[in-house]
Amino acid sequence: MITLASDFGSVYPAAMRGVLARECDARLEDVAHDLPRQDVRAAAFWLRFVLAEFPPAVHLVVVDPGVGTDRDALVVRVGDHALVGPDNGVLLPPARALAERQGLGGDDGTDADAGADADGAVEAFVLDHPEPDSTTFHGRDVFAPAAAQLYEAGVDHLPSLPDLDPTDDPVDLRLPAASVDADGADGEVLVVDDFGNAITNVPGDAVRGRESVSVDGERVPVGRSFAAVAPGDRLVTVGSHGYAECDVNRGRGAEAFGLAPGDAVRFDF
Amino acid sequence: MITLASDFGSVYPAAMRGVLARECDARLEDVAHDLPRQDVRAAAFWLRFVLAEFPPAVHLVVVDPGVGTDRDALVVRVGDHALVGPDNGVLLPPARALAERQGLGGDDGTDADAGADADGAVEAFVLDHPEPDSTTFHGRDVFAPAAAQLYEAGVDHLPSLPDLDPTDDPVDLRLPAASVDADGADGEVLVVDDFGNAITNVPGDAVRGRESVSVDGERVPVGRSFAAVAPGDRLVTVGSHGYAECDVNRGRGAEAFGLAPGDAVRFDF
Amino acid sequence: MITLASDFGSVYPAAMRGVLARECDARLEDVAHDLPRQDVRAAAFWLRFVLAEFPPAVHLVVVDPGVGTDRDALVVRVGDHALVGPDNGVLLPPARALAERQGLGGDDGTDADAGADADGAVEAFVLDHPEPDSTTFHGRDVFAPAAAQLYEAGVDHLPSLPDLDPTDDPVDLRLPAASVDADGADGEVLVVDDFGNAITNVPGDAVRGRESVSVDGERVPVGRSFAAVAPGDRLVTVGSHGYAECDVNRGRGAEAFGLAPGDAVRFDF
Known part of the structure; x- marks a missing residue:
């Protein structure tokens, strides 16, 4: 299964679905495509809430105000799940929720609880990819093809994929603690x-x-x-x-x- | 097949889809998640119109202004279809349309035609369920798990499920007759x-x-x-x-x- | 696979999905149902952009301001894809994009490039159908059943279907050239x-x-x-x-x- 989440509104998500349907056999499940526009923190909140409900899946997440800049493309593995999207912090909070749900650690997602982090369970990789012709739609041109490839390879085999380089310092984001x-x-x-x-x-x-x-x-x-x-x-x-x-x-x-x-x-x- | 309809807008429906995908193998089909908010009568109108187009399915319907009160959770069986949702009247009009479509009786949905009702074809059951920790999202915590369970058991076997108690007086709702x-x-x-x-x-x-x-x-x-x-x-x-x-x-x-x-x-x- | 695109907003698309799910086994993929309302040119632009991403499919397209008039119902075949919808021009631009993507010709979609047209690759047929009881929802009553039938027959067999008559002059539409x-x-x-x-x-x-x-x-x-x-x-x-x-x-x-x-x-x- 591949889930899709973005702030794209209409039509653009279908381009990603088309790419995924063309490049792999995964069942596709839309999470939401009207996440608060270009609001990485709000997206992280919602995805922390909802992705942990799903069975093992590749989660494609594209809330990406830095598209076309030199921000990295990121893949995160946590247990039987993987997430793929921009390296801007949006993937880490739901990854920790997925760790917690799978009994692999995890925390409440805020600054206050950072000490209980599931760092061992959450592995991050920089995705090495050619720059596509279009610089404004990495969801279609970079992340969807990567999600299809990860799905086909199987989450177990991510660490050995040649275009994934382990990283210790993905951009992280924590919700402010009350x-x-x-x-x-x-x-x-x-x-x-x-x-x-x-x-x-x-x-x-x-x-x-x-x-x-x-x-x-x-x-x-x-x-x-x-x-x-x-x-x-x-x-x-x-x-x-x-x-x-x-x-x-x-x-x-x-x-x-x-x-x-x-x-x-x-x-x- | 399980269809999903609600007035939840964005993100919350995905939590239900996640639960369903986790707990059963059903194909999921969204009907609409922007039904008029907390408007049971309008939801009943639209579902009367549209659910009868579907092949045999479990229909998950959550328009539920009384969530967290003591209103019952209801399951309705009509021929090869089942509906699950709050006992606030929203399930009966589409159930009667499904009866009519299957040649089991049914009526035009208004007060004026109540005499032609498909009462024999529409069986209602109160769903016995533990109170979830959260009191505000029975769609995720009560109705989606019940829909998955009904799907797995098969609509034919509903009457014998231990947590379903037949009821003769579900909350009914009829559209006003002109x-x-x-x-x-x-x-x-x-x-x-x-x-x-x-x-x-x-x-x-x-x-x-x-x-x-x-x-x-x-x-x-x-x-x-x-x-x-x-x-x-x-x-x-x-x-x-x-x-x-x-x-x-x-x-x-x-x-x-x-x-x-x-x-x-x-x-x- | 059958893709669905329309300007129907909410609920009505589910009636089409119900018909399709009832009448065939195709995987259904929504493209968008909030295409600019009754704007054939804008719909053609968006579908030109997005349908070419999909693998071989029947594409159901209903942006139909002339529903209930004597405009024809149209089926277009282009390589491994077929499109079905009203004969108002909305199908031709995405059909040419699909031709181009499959290496069958095609052009940039504007007046300026009409000479490079993929006319050989794009075959159009008028769909002969009975007039449904309702005159306002051919998406449900004409186009969805036709899409299901085309899917079941297989795109290869379209030209021999008895209710399809080849036509040389479907309504065409070209985006204005800059x-x-x-x-x-x-x-x-x-x-x-x-x-x-x-x-x-x-x-x-x-x-x-x-x-x-x-x-x-x-x-x-x-x-x-x-x-x-x-x-x-x-x-x-x-x-x-x-x-x-x-x-x-x-x-x-x-x-x-x-x-x-x-x-x-x-x-x-």
């Missing part, structure tokens, strides 16, 4: 999902079981689900990714709380 | 599609073959297709779902007619 | 992609390697990739389709240059 103590939590909005939920980096455990918290000074119920409050009302809940999020039942939390990705958020207990 | 007589029809806009067509609950037979009708007092041609009028002009036509709709050739009928889902609409013949 | 000389190029914006890049019909060779060009009077760098300029800055680059495009690094070129599809654009060297 600061939590007995009085509250200082965090940050990581992403806003399609429901309008403002997802923070505050661990769910910090708010789970509380009756309410103050968000930037205003008291808001903590609910086990959206329906814990009346339609249109605000709440804090723990999302399916394990982080605290600022929501509105049947509405859009980001707008109601005035929060956007990157904004600081303070929870007082 | 009132039609010799002078005209009183109906309602059910949904607006991506072309901007305002789809009503007035049966197509009420307008088909007429030269024109008055819509809320203004005379409009009835056309066999959009191209029956000049680009930019309004018309009433019969959509591919069999209902009368208010359209504009190469434009958006909903805006031109000032109609939104839920609005009453009057056709005078 | 005019290029030593001083500059007069072209036109063909489409704006999801990144906001304004893609012109000026061949990439006309600008590749230059340091800068004037776009409608203002000097702009020519870059090998977006990252050749600072984030937020404008540039001209050569896109992955081979045409010059007006871009902004990490921004939207169409807005920054004030360009929309159909607008004339002048590059001075």
Whole structure:
């Protein structure tokens, strides 16, 4: 299986699917092609959340604001999975989640937990490739052919492929850690999902079981689900990714709380 | 085959696809993941329209404003098909369309036709399941695993599965029936599609073959297709779902007619 | 394999997928279902770009503003590929690209290159079909069943199918050719992609390697990739389709240059 994720929107992903279908027999599974545009950190958050659900696969990830520059092309192996994409940090957080899911180590993805890293389980390689004629679509011209080749070779055989050079220092990226103590939590909005939920980096455990918290000074119920409050009302809940999020039942939390990705958020207990 | 439909937008559907791909060998077919958000009635309309086109399958349907409340998880069997999702009414209209398509009864989906119901062909079961750790994503944690399990067991064997309890009173939902007589029809806009067509609950037979009708007092041609009028002009036509709709050739009928889902609409013949 | 492309947006494509899954065993690959609405020329541009990446397939293409009129249904065979859709010009440009990719002739798709046409390799047939009950959804009722039938018969056997009549004059469509000389190029914006890049019909060779060009009077760098300029800055680059495009690094070129599809654009060297 090869999964595909990008920020390409429409049509361009089909060019990658065409290349993959032409060059290998893999089953293709789209993850998303509307990841926040050229936002490596947000893509890493979402892929950390979702790739670990899949069975063993080659994961093609193209969120690549540096396409056409001298950034490397990267392949990462972690257990039965491989990831291929630009060396800009987007591959490492989901790789660590895949390590954790396979019982190979891994961590919570933030700065705070870097000490528990799955470094032994996550192997990175620079992909040696000719420069394609077109300089703006490495997804089609570099990464999709590489993913097909990796799939055909088998993840077990990656380290011996001639165009892969082991590297100890791929570009890494960690999500910022929230600061939590007995009085509250200082965090940050990581992403806003399609429901309008403002997802923070505050661990769910910090708010789970509380009756309410103050968000930037205003008291808001903590609910086990959206329906814990009346339609249109605000709440804090723990999302399916394990982080605290600022929501509105049947509405859009980001707008109601005035929060956007990157904004600081303070929870007082 | 397992089909997937939800109002999840992006990324979350991939988590369900990952679970399904991990837990069974079914071919996966996406129906839509941008069904009108948390709008059970609109989802039922669209799924009534589209699921009946598919060959025998397990249909995973997650439009679930009550996630995390005590609403049940429901499985419905109808002939060679099964549906799994929340017990909020969204499964019954497409189940009756599947009954009709398989020659097992079924009806037009509205109140007016409830007497012709396919009750014998549509069997409902409450799914007994442990409460997952996360309370906000039963699509990933409850319904997708159940769909995989149903697929692996085979639709024929559903009634004997230990975690399925037959129920006689699943939450039902019927689309409102239009009132039609010799002078005209009183109906309602059910949904607006991506072309901007305002789809009503007035049966197509009420307008088909007429030269024109008055819509809320203004005379409009009835056309066999959009191209029956000049680009930019309004018309009433019969959509591919069999209902009368208010359209504009190469434009958006909903805006031109000032109609939104839920609005009453009057056709005078 | 059957690929699907349309301007249907959501839900309607699933009706076609259901029909295809019911009537044949083909692997289904979505190309895009949000092609510019009822814009035959833009669809032809995108399909010319992307269908040639796929392995041998039946390509189902439904951008069909004339649905329900007396326009014909068309089948085109080119080497190991077939295309099926309305006879409105949308099939011919991708068919010529498929001819070129298979070494069967083909051209650059514009008026200027019509003399190099792959006429011998591109065979067109009118599809004889009964008029379906619904007049507004030939994608579901005419084209998808035809694609399934073509797939099952095999592309090699198309010419002998009883409901296909060879035709010498399918509706053709050519992208307008830019005019290029030593001083500059007069072209036109063909489409704006999801990144906001304004893609012109000026061949990439006309600008590749230059340091800068004037776009409608203002000097702009020519870059090998977006990252050749600072984030937020404008540039001209050569896109992955081979045409010059007006871009902004990490921004939207169409807005920054004030360009929309159909607008004339002048590059001075």
